[in-house]
Amino acid sequence: xxxxxxxxxxxxxxxxxxxxxxxxxxxxxxxxxxxxxxxxxxxxxxxxxxxxxxxxxxxxxxxxxxxxxxxxxxxxxxxxxxxxxxxxxxxxxxxxxxxxxxxxxxxxxxxxxxxxxxxxxxxxxxxxxxxxxxxxxxxxxxxxxxxxxxxxxxxxxxxxxxxxxxxxxxxxxxxxxxxxxxxxxxxxxxxxxxxxxxxxxxxxxxxxxxxxxxxxxxxxxxxxxxxxxxxxxxxxxxxxxxxxxxxxxxxxxxxxxxxxxxxxxxxxxxxxxxxxxxxxxxxxxxxxxxxxxxxxxxxxxxxxxxxxxxxxxxxxxxxxxxxxxxxxxxxxxxxxxxxxxxxxxxxxxxxxxxxxxxxxxxxxxxxxxxxxxxxxxxxxxxxxxxxxxxxxxx
Numbered sequence: 001x002x003x004x005x006x007x008x009x010x011x012x013x014x015x016x017x018x019x020x021x022x023x024x025x026x027x028x029x030x031x032x033x034x035x036x037x038x039x040x041x042x043x044x045x046x047x048x049x050x051x052x053x054x055x056x057x058x059x060x061x062x063x064x065x066x067x068x069x070x071x072x073x074x075x076x077x078x079x080x081x082x083x084x085x086x087x088x089x090x091x092x093x094x095x096x097x098x099x100x101x102x103x104x105x106x107x108x109x110x111x112x113x114x115x116x117x118x119x120x121x122x123x124x125x126x127x128x129x130x131x132x133x134x135x136x137x138x139x140x141x142x143x144x145x146x147x148x149x150x151x152x153x154x155x156x157x158x159x160x161x162x163x164x165x166x167x168x169x170x171x172x173x174x175x176x177x178x179x180x181x182x183x184x185x186x187x188x189x190x191x192x193x194x195x196x197x198x199x200x201x202x203x204x205x206x207x208x209x210x211x212x213x214x215x216x217x218x219x220x221x222x223x224x225x226x227x228x229x230x231x232x233x234x235x236x237x238x239x240x241x242x243x244x245x246x247x248x249x250x251x252x253x254x255x256x257x258x259x260x261x262x263x264x265x266x267x268x269x270x271x272x273x274x275x276x277x278x279x280x281x282x283x284x285x286x287x288x289x290x291x292x293x294x295x296x297x298x299x300x301x302x303x304x305x306x307x308x309x310x311x312x313x314x315x316x317x318x319x320x321x322x323x324x325x326x327x328x329x330x331x332x333x334x335x336x337x338x339x340x341x342x343x344x345x346x347x348x349x350x351x352x353x354x355x356x357x358x359x360x361x362x363x364x365x366x367x368x369x370x371x372x373x374x375x376x377x378x379x380x381x382x383x384x385x386x387x388x389x390x391x392x393x394x
Contacts, residue, residue, distance in 0.1 A: 002391045004032045004057040006048060006087070008065040010039035015062040015094070017281035018307075018379070021142050022060065025383030038065065045072040045081075052085050058394055059089040060386065064103040067091060067111070080108040088394040090114060090134060090386065096201055096233060096300075097123050098226035104128070112390060117304030118326070119200045127223040134390045138326065140379045141310025144282070145289040149316030149370060152292060152359055157256050159352060160291035160317065161245060162284040162308065165261035168239045174231040185212055186232065193236045197322075197342035200302045205229050233300060240342055241297045244322075248295075249273045251349035255295065258287055288315045292362065293355060296321035305330070305377075309337065313373035318355055318365045320348075330376075336369045 005026055007019045023033045034051040036044045051057070059066055059082060066073065066082075067089060073081045082089055088110040093100065097120050114134040115121040121136055175186045189208045193199055209217055209225060217225075242265050248255050249272035256274040263275050279287070288294050294312035296319055303325045312319035313336070320338040321327070333339040338355060340348045355362050 002056055002058045002088075002394060003030070004034070004051065004053060006034050006036055006052070006057065006059040006066070008038060008061050009035045010037040011065050012063070013280055015065065017142075018062055018092075018094075018139075019060075019065075021140075021379035022383055022386075025378075025380040026060075026387070028380070029383065029387055036066065038070070041070060041072040048081075052087060054086050057085070057087050058391060059087055060092070061089070062092050063094055064091055064100055064106075067106050067108060068103045069106045074106070078106075080106070082108040082110070086110070088112070090390055092116065092137065093120065094139065096120055097128075098201075099230055101224075101227045107131075110394070112394070114386075114390075115304075117301040117324075119202055119301075119303050123202050127219075127226075135385055136304075137382055137385060138305040138377070139307040139310070140377050140382045141307055141312075141314040141373055142281075142285060142379060143314040143374070144285045145315040149366065150289055152362060155290050155292045155317070157287065157291040158356055159248065159253060159255045159293045159295055160258075160287055161255060161295040161297075162258045162279075162287060163241070163297075164259040164278060165241055165245075165257070165265060166234065166238045167242070167261065167264050168235045171231045171235045175235075189232060190235055190239075193232075194239065197240065198302065201229075201233055201300055202226075205232065237297075237299045240322075243345060244295065244297045244342075244348065245273070247345045247348050248352060253349050253352055256287075256291075258284060285311060285315060288312055288317050291317040293317060293352060294319050295352075298322050298324060301326075310373050310377040313337070313369035314378065316366050316370060318362055319369065320352060320355070331372065332368070334365075336365065336372050338365070 007023050009016045009019060027033055034048060036048055089108050090112045092114045094116050112132045112134045113124060114137050115124065116137060116139050118136055124131055124133060176183050192204055209222060245255055246265060246267045250268045254272045254274060258276045258279050260278045262273065267273060288311055294317035296306060296308045298306055301324055305326055309319050309321055320340060322342050323339045331337050338351055340351055
C-alpha cells in the first residue's frame, strides 16, 4: 500500500505551487511527502534514496517533472531510478500532450498519465494507446482569502486579469520558417480558429492537414506532425487573450493586469489598461482577493477548465470567462459564473458593467460560486480522486 509520495519543486513556479497544494492535501490523508527540488538535484537524489521504500512509495508530478531526462534520475543506460526502486509514477499533464512527445522515451515502466481536458485524454488514447491513463482531472483552485470572504467594499480592483500576454506576431518568424506555402497553410488554419473559436486543437489541425496533405498523411505521420503545431496553440490563445482585454479597455472598462507583455497590447484607450509586472501564484491569489471581477480567457481547453476560474470562485471574485463543454455542464451561468462568447465579444463589456453596477447580483454570484468551488474544485478534491482512483490501485 502506498504511504509515501514524491512531489516536485524548483521548476516552473505555477507547477511548483500546484505540487505544494497537492502535498498539503495528501498529508491530510496520512501520506508522507518528499519534495524533489529540480534546482538542487544532487542533494535531492540523496534525500530521495533515503526516503523511498520499495512497495510503499509513488511519485506525483506535473508536466513530466521527474521523467524528462533529469540527470540524476537515470543511469548510464537510461534506466529510470523509479524502475530500479519499483516506484509508480503519476504524471498530470496541464497542456496539450503534443507539447511533450519528446519526453516519452524517458518514461518509467510503471507510469500513469492524467489529463486535465478530455480532448487531451482522447489524443493520448488515440496516438499513444500503450500509455496507462488515470481519471480525467481538471485543474483546481486554492483559497487564501479570510473567512468571511472580503465584501465589495474591500475589493479596490474592479476587473482583474492575471497572466502573461505574448503578442501573436511573436510567432511570425516560426510561421514563416518553411516558406510562403507553409505560411499560407498556417494562416488559413489560424483564421479557422478565429472564425470558429469552439474548435478543438486536435480536430481543427487534423482537418487542415488532411485537406492539404492527404496523400502523405498516415496515422503515424499525423501524430509526429502535431508537435510542429505548438506555435498555433500559442498564437491563438494569446490572440484571444488580447482581444478580450482590448474589447473591455476600448469600451471604457478599466482592466488591471498582472503579467508580462501587456504594455505591448495595441488598443485605442491604453489609459484603461493598468499594467503590473508578472507575479508568483500566491501574489496572483492575493490580487484576486482584492478584485470584484476576475477575468478568464481559456487556454484552448474546450473540454476542461482552468485554475483561474476556481481560484476566482474560492477567493470571492466573480469570474467572467469563456466556456467549454465541461464548464457548461459543471457551472451555472449567471448564478455561479458569467459566461461570454469569443464569437460575440461585443457583448462582453455590458456583461461586466452589469455586474459592477449591481452589488446584490454580485454578492449572490460570489456566494454561489464559492459554495460550488469549495465543495468540488479544490486541490483537496483532486488529491482525493488520485488517492481513491489511482494510488489505491498501484
